[in-house]
Amino acid sequence: MNYLVQIQKGIDFIETNLDQDITLNQVASAACISLWHFQRVFKALTNETLKTYIRSRRLANSLGKLLSSKQRIIEIAFAAGFQSQESFTRAFKQAFQLTPNEYRKLGDKSLFLKKIQFNRSYLKHINQNITLNPEIYTQQSMMLIGMKTTFYSNTTEKNNIAKKIPPLWENFLSRLGEIDNVIPGTCYGLLQQTKEQSERLEYHAVTAVTKYGQVPKDMVKIEIPKTKYAKFSHKGEVKDLDNTVNYIYSSWLLKSRFSHTYAADIEFYGSDYHPVSSESTIHYAIPII
Numbered sequence: 001m002n003y004l005v006q007i008q009k010g011i012d013f014i015e016t017n018l019d020q021d022i023t024l025n026q027v028a029s030a031a032c033i034s035l036w037h038f039q040r041v042f043k044a045l046t047n048e049t050l051k052t053y054i055r056s057r058r059l060a061n062s063l064g065k066l067l068s069s070k071q072r073i074i075e076i077a078f079a080a081g082f083q084s085q086e087s088f089t090r091a092f093k094q095a096f097q098l099t100p101n102e103y104r105k106l107g108d109k110s111l112f113l114k115k116i117q118f119n120r121s122y123l124k125h126i127n128q129n130i131t132l133n134p135e136i137y138t139q140q141s142m143m144l145i146g147m148k149t150t151f152y153s154n155t156t157e158k159n160n161i162a163k164k165i166p167p168l169w170e171n172f173l174s175r176l177g178e179i180d181n182v183i184p185g186t187c188y189g190l191l192q193q194t195k196e197q198s199e200r201l202e203y204h205a206v207t208a209v210t211k212y213g214q215v216p217k218d219m220v221k222i223e224i225p226k227t228k229y230a231k232f233s234h235k236g237e238v239k240d241l242d243n244t245v246n247y248i249y250s251s252w253l254l255k256s257r258f259s260h261t262y263a264a265d266i267e268f269y270g271s272d273y274h275p276v277s278s279e280s281t282i283h284y285a286i287p288i289i
Contacts, residue, residue: 003041003254006031010038014054018061019079022054024199034262036193036201039155044250049155055081059095062088066104073100125236125243126251134230134252139266139285142224144188145179145215146206147172154242156199165189165203172205180213189267190222204264227263230256231285236278241267244284258288 013030014022027050028035039050046053058080065076077088077100092100126132149168152158169189176182190204204222215221230252234244245265253260268283 003033006033007038007041007045010042014057018058021081024050027054034193035199036153036155037260037262039199040153040245041249041254043155044246049157051157055091056095059092062092062100063096063103066100067107073104076100122243122246125240126247129235129240130244130247131233132247132252134232134248134285136228136230136288139224139227139229139287141226142208143210143212144190144204144206144222144224145209145212145219146188146204146222147175147218148202148204148220150194150200150202152199153201158199168203169205175216175219176207178216179207179209179219181209181211183208183210186268186270188269190224190264191267192264193262224264224266227261227287228289229266229285230258230288231268231283234282234284235280237280238275238282241282241284244282248284248286253286256288261287261289263287 010027010031013027017026024039025035028038031038033041042050042053048056062076062080065071065079066073069076071079073088074085077085080088082088082091089099092098092103096103098106147168149164151164152160154161173187176187186208188204188206188208190206192202194200194202204220206222212221230248232244232248232252234241264287266285268285270281270283272281274280
């Protein structure tokens with residue numbers, strides 16, 4: 001799958017429908033990929049969320065209307081997806097440092113929304129802290145037991161990772177001794193889209209077992225089938241893991257011959273992992289076909 005072509009289809013849909021109500025699912029459908037994966041690749045490419053991009057494009061579209069039409073500002077506001085002229089004016093001023101009325105009087109056609117620049121720390125990270133060419137391997141089926149939560153990722157404005165994932169791991173690790181038949185040495189984080197394919201994702205903090213015994217209270221069992229994976233090494237603190245994931249989705253996956261299967265991504269936390277060390281290593285794998 002050529003993800004750049006798919007993302008462009010989504011962008012083309014947005015541009016064609018700037019005067020209409022645009023849902024995130026409509027954009028993903030136009031691109032022929034799932035909502036979560038569209039948002040993940042889009043965020044990695046642009047460093048902004050899909051919802052923010054749509055809002056900024058509709059704001060930018062309003063510039064031309066203010067200059068070239070006699071539409072009332074409230075009509076332009078509604079067409080840009082705002083519920084009132086006041087909310088439109090606030091957002092417009094934040095973006096352009098002028099109110100819509102001031103801009104219309106000024107007639108300055110050179111104004112534009114600021115573009116995100118490359119982040120130097122990101123460039124340094126992908127040059128020093130990632131295995132740019134992953135290990136392609138077949139992950140054998142695994143029996144896992146652990147704890148589950150759902151959350152909104154940093155690809156949406158509802159992002160609540162910090163409130164959901166660290167407490168889940170803290171709770172799970174404190175109860176690891178309750179699980180029977182544990183294969184020692186590594187814990188895993190499983191990340192995938194929820195069944196309803198909404199913006200909400202599900203995350204499992206788990207350990208592998210040789211066989212299922214009694215599942216402790218508030219824990220779940222989950223089995224990963226035999227699947228081909230691309231496995232990367234991330235060097236550095238866990239807080240920088242997004243830089244590695246962004247590289248995987250925006251650079252490696254886009255130019256590879258593979259597509260994501262939409263099964264679970266896997267985080268590997270083994271003996272070389274330390275939560276706050278710059279020398280820590282986490283392995284991150286995505287299912288591919």
